[in-house]
Amino acid sequence: MKHAFWLAGIAAVLCGLVFSCSSSPSGSTGPVTRIDTDVVIVGGGGAGLVxxxxxxxxxxxxxxxxxxxxxxxxxxxxxxxYAAVDPVRQRASGISDRDSVELHIRDVLSIGQYQANPALVDILCRNALPGLEFLESVGVEFEPTVYLVIGSSVPRSHHNKESSGGYMIAQLKKYAEADSNITxxxxxxxxxxxxxxxxxxxxxAQxxxxxxxxxxxxxxxxxxxGGYYGNKELIMKYNSNVHRENPPYxxxxxxxxxxLMAEALGARLVNMNLVQMMGLSSYALPPQHKGGTGNIIVINQNGERFVAEDAPHDFQTYEEIYKQPGDYIYTVFDQKAVTASGNGAALDAEIAGGRWFRANTVQELAARVNAPPEALSAAISDFNSAVSAGRDQFGRTNFSGGRIDTPPYYISGKIYPQLRYSLGGLDVNAKTQVLDLQGQVIPGLYAAGEVVGAIHGAYRMSSHAIAMVTVFGRLAAQSVMGQ
Ligand SMILES: Cc1cc2nc3c(=O)[nH]c(=O)nc-3n(C[C@H](O)[C@H](O)[C@H](O)COP(=O)(O)OP(=O)(O)OC[C@H]3O[C@@H](n4cnc5c(N)ncnc54)[C@H](O)[C@@H]3O)c2cc1C
Incomplete structure (x- = not known):
């Protein structure tokens, strides 16, 4: 990979080497430096590097x-x-013959409330495992077992060696750096x-x-x-209730x-009214958790529960949060959840940083966030009864984490909804060619990653964006190369 920085004078030096110079295009003034290549990729994130x-x-x-x-x-x-049907790792995780690409497709369509483009979901699920193997071939290592995420019928979430997108980028970058075709x-x-x-x-380009x-x-x-987290105007244009004062995550x-560049050429945007807010599940467990909801409950400032904690973290859920005093929540759990997560050390760091609190009694816990202790005790006691009954007034169905009864107890600091994923984007066909308002291909223009709309519908399941980035990044490259 040639890594070029735009420094004054460098263009002149390189002109005629990797660059050729042209005169300015119509409308602009001053000289324009021209670079000729085969494929131009705009954006050097996951999809761009793949x-x-x-x-x-x-x-x-x-x-x-x-x-x-x-x-x-x-x-x-x-x-x-990274989500994929993967018989080898699923067998190693004790799941055999319970999954299929067809079931994966049904899960994605169903949790996306059938607002995804079925052709794109089909491509995502069918190519997820080859995509994972592609990442392995460029140096990204994955754990030998898989995990369950909300919305998935069976565990298929893969964690890479460092449970980190940064690790994936580092490996892609290293691979690309050794490739003289990539600048x-x-x-x-x-x-x-x-x-x-x-x-x-x-x-x-500037x-x-x-x-x-x-x-x-x-x-x-x-x-x-990528998406449009950073464009408040664009978010508010299609979804005026989303942003409020909380910065996106x-x-x-x-x-x-x-x-916006494609729209200027007449491209069609789809599902722009859909966004994904930061997931309850992501907040509910100690940092770096491995799926599931444990015995976490979510409460408001009055110490009351108000929502099924295992519900998909979609916009409707956040509408519920917006009805609570102050528009924020707290999450509560006990030592069992921490032990199950295997991330006590990370939680200790959060507590030391004042972002989470620990106490030996529920009364002390309530005092940490100025919530009424009787109300919090009642919420926990009602939840414990729901665990025993296997039924819950808010519609929660996952009680696998058991009762909240093992001190010490934990409570988060205030958690505000934040935009986590922009579900809308460019309309593309099965070759990732960008489509115009009439559904016709805009020749020469392809898209991959979060810039594409309608891959997930109304809800993006955890682990499905990294798979999507990989699958559609590869597909865009194959299509642009006429494969
Ligand atoms: C905290 C967090 C955790 C997440 N964890 C997961 C997870 O574990 N699994 C999962 O599946 N999904 C996860 N997601 C979602 C996932 O990370 C994103 O959907 C995905 O990374 C998007 O990849 P992308 O390549 O489309 O965009 P990006 O990786 O964001 O890359 C876009 C790039 O384009 C560049 N760019 C933008 N405009 C221009 C321009 N005009 N010219 C040149 N460059 C430009 C940007 O600077 C950026 O580098 C998470 C998201 C967040 C916020």
Whole structure:
């Protein structure tokens, strides 16, 4: 991988080497430096790097444009968990003959409330295991067993060696660095697409030096710019109740640039009214948990439960939180949950940092967050009765973590809903070609990753974005190369 930085003067040096220079396109003033390659990839996160490596494997020269000074995007801060039907690891986890790609497809469609594009779900689930094997082939190692996540009929969530998207990015980056076909330009946001005779043939990008660059891809352009967490205006345009004052939980450099650039050429956006808010489950367990809801309960400032903690963390759930005083929640659990999570040390660090609290009695626990102790005791006691009955007034069905009865007890600090995933995005066909308002292909333009809409529908199951990034990153590269 050639790693290029836009420094004053460098373009002149490189012009004629990896660059060729052209005159300015119509409308702009001043010289424009032209770069010619086979495939242009906008965005150097998970989908962009996977697409770059795959395209290179198919013989392409690839230029990756990344707007920030580092590769990785949201993938870098993700858990890196990856969903796939995987008979070998599922057998090793004691699950045999209970899963199939068809069941996986049904799970994704059903939890997405049938608002996903079935053709894309089919592609995701059928290619998830080959995608995982692709990651292994470039150095990403996975644990030998799988885990259950909310919405999945059976365990199929894979944790990589470090349970970290940062590890996945590091491995992809290392692999790409050794590949002379791939050139990465950081600090180089793409600002618009170049379309000639109806075909997208490149992008205009802004160099750190203030100069305009025209990057031409003879095969086409792949948009891999991620979601739009960082674009409050865009979020509020389609979903005015979402953002409030809470910052999204994601990389704020993902501002929907790919969507907007493509929309300017007439691309259709789908499911823009759908977003995913930060999951109760993610907050409910100690940091770095491994799936499930344990014996966690969620309470409001009055110490009362109000929601099924094992419900998918979709917008409706957050509407419930928005009805609570202050728009926030606390999560409560006992030592059993901590022991089961195997992450007591991480929780200790949270407690030392003042983000979580521990107490030997429920009364003391309530006092830590100024909640009424009688109400919290009643909430726990009602929950314990529900565990015994196997039935709950809020509709919770998962009681596998048992009663809350083993001190010490734990309570989180205030938890506010935060945007976690933008479910809307570009409409693409089964070759990841971007479609226009009439459903026609915009020639030369492809998309992969969170910039694509309608892959998950109304709810993205945990572990399905990293799989999606990998599957569609590869597919976009194959399609742009005519495979
Ligand atoms: C905290 C957190 C944890 C998560 N954990 C998981 C998990 O364990 N499993 C799972 O499946 N999903 C997880 N997700 C979701 C998942 O991380 C994302 O959906 C996924 O990483 C998106 O990948 P991407 O390649 O589409 O975008 P990104 O990885 O965000 O990459 C987009 C890149 O494009 C760049 N870019 C944007 N605009 C431009 C432009 N104009 N020009 C050039 N570059 C541009 C950005 O800077 C960025 O580097 C998590 C999300 C969060 C926030």
């Amino acid at each position: 697409a770059a490596i795959q395209a290179s494997k198919l013989g392409a020269r690839v230029v990756v444009l990344e707007k920030t000074d580092a590769l990785g995007g949201n993938t870098n801060i993700a858990g890196g968990n 990465v330009y950081t600090n180089t946001p793409a600002v618009s697409l170049i379309q000639e005779n109806g075909r997208v043939s490149g992008v205009q 160099g750190k030096d203030g100069k305009t660059y025209e990057v031409r891809g003879s095969r086409g352009v792949i948009l891999a710019t 994601g990389v704020l450099d993902d501002t929907g640039d790919g969507l």
